[in-house]
Amino acid sequence: MKMPDMSDLASWQSIDRAHHIHPFTDQKALRASGSRIICKGEGVYLQDVEGNRYLDGMAGLWCVNVGYGRQELVTAATRQMEELAYYNCFFNTSTPAATRLSQLLAQVTPDGFNQCFFTNSGSEANDTVLRFGRHYWALKGKPEKTIFISRRNAYHGSTVAAGSLGGMAWMHSQGGLPIPDIAHIDQPYWYHEGGDETPEEFGIRVARQLKAKIRELGPDRVAAFIAEPIQGSGGVIIPPSTYWPEIKRICAENEILFIADEVICGFGRTGKWFGSEFYDLKPDMMSMAKGLSSGYVPIGAVMMSDEVADTLVANGFLSHGFTYSGHPLACAVAVRNIEIMLNERLVERVESDIGPYFQEKWASLKNHALVGEARSIGLIAGLEMVKDKSRREKFPTTARVGLFFREAAFRNGLVLRAIGDTVVASPPLVITHAEVDELIEKLGRTLDETERYVR
Ligand code: PLP
Secondary structure: OOOOOOOOHHHHHHHHHHHOOOOOOOHHHHHHHOOOOEEEEEEOEEEEOOOOEEEEOOHHHHOOOOOEOOHHHHHHHHHHHHHOOOOOOOOOOOOHHHHHHHHHHHHHOOOOEEEEEEEOOHHHHHHHHHHHHHHHHHHOOOOOOOEEEEEOOOOOOOOHHHHHHOOOHHHHOOOOOOOOOEEEEOOOOHHHHOOOOOHHHHHHHHHHHHHHHHHHHOOOOEEEEEEOOOEOOOOOEOOOOOHHHHHHHHHHHOOOEEEEEOOOOOOOOOOOOOHHHHOOOOOOEEEEOHHHOOOOOOOEEEEEEHHHHHHHHHOOOOOOOOOOOOOHHHHHHHHHHHHHHHHOOHHHHHHHOHHHHHHHHHHHHHHOOOEEEEEEEOOEEEEEEOOEOOOOEOOOHHHOHHHHHHHHHHHOOEEOEEEOOEEEEOOOOOOOHHHHHHHHHHHHHHHHHHHHHHO
C-alpha cells in the first residue's frame, strides 16, 4: 500500500479516520473534523504536514522536558538497538542500560530513595504502586490495610487500577470503575471550590477530609494516600500553603503510606527534581514516567523508600512485572535524557532563571478581562477563564470556552491545553526567554479572540 506524500493532509486524515481510534477524544467529532497531523519537532516547535509551525507550550503531554530533536537521544537509541535491542529483567538477568538507569535514579531522587521498579508508563507505575502498597502491609502483618485514598478530579492514568485511583467521574462511568477499596476526598482547588474561605482556611479544611475519611473507613483498613504534588491534568491545581503540611501530619499520625505521583511534577517541572522536594513531602513511593525519557520512548518507574523496598525484598519473590520492565532501549534513552538534564543544569535553570521569568510573564495575564487567576510554579501553569472575575463565576459548560480557546491557539501557532475553561501550560524546560515572550504574546492574542467569541 502506497503511503501519501508527507504534505498530503487529506490523505493522512482519511487513513486516520478509517483506522485509528484516538485516546481521550470525541471520536465522532474527530471523524467529522479530521486530525491535525504533526510530523516534525525541533526544540520547542512542532510542525504539521502542511508546514504550519506551532510553539508547543505543553511539551507534548507534559513530557518533552529536554525539547524535540535531541540528537544525543537518537544516538543513544541507535547504539542500544545495535548492541542489544531487547532483553528482559526476569530470571536473574539485567542489562547495563537498566542497571545504569537504576543507579542514576537513586542519584537524582531524594535521600532514602535507592531502589526502583521499571514499568512502561505512568499508569502501569500507579498500578504497581497499588499492588506494592497492599503487599507491603500484608508483609507487615496487616493484610486488611488495602484501601487507597485519592482525590476527586485526580488523574493517575487510564488502566483499570490507575483509572480507579483517579477521581474523574466521567472516566469511572466507562468500563465499570472504580475497583473496590478506593476512596476519594476533595481536591485542594481553592479558586472554584474555596467559597468564602481564605486559601489557607480552605487548605486546612480539605486536608482534614483525609483524617475524617481514615476515621470513617478505619485506620486499620487504609493502606495509602496517593496524590500529585501539583495536580496537572486536573487543571494545574496548586494547593494552598497550608495543605501539604496538614496532609503530612495526618499520614504520619495514622500509619498509612504516602504516595507521590510524580508523573508530571518529576524531572524538573517545579524547579526541583521532584515535586515532593518542592513541598518537602517525604513520600514512601513515587510513581514517575513522562520526563523520565522526555517522552522519547515509553518508560515509567516506581521509586521506593528504603523501608518499603527492603520490606518487599526481604520477602523474596515478587509476583509482578512486564515483558518490557527495564527495556534496554527505553533505559538507554532515559539515562541519556537524565545526563542531559544534569549536564545542562536544566532543573536549576527552571528554579532560578527561566522559571521566574515565565512566572512573571504568566502572572501579568491576570490583567486580562477574561482571566480570574493566573498561577504557576517552575514551568507549570494554570489560568482560569471566567465569566465574572469578582465572583469567580464560571461560564456555562455549553459555551465551550476552553474548546474555542484551544482551537484558536492552534490557529495562532501555539499549543496549549484547556481543561474545562482552565488553560494549562508546561513548556519544555529548554524554552528560551524569547520563546516565553512569544508564548505569552500568542496566548494574549488567543485570549482576546476568546473574549470576543464569548461576550
Ligand atoms: N499520573 C499522572 C499525574 C499523569 O498526568 C498521567 C498521564 O497524564 C499518568 C499518571 C498516566 O501516565 P501514562 O499516560 O504514561 O500511563
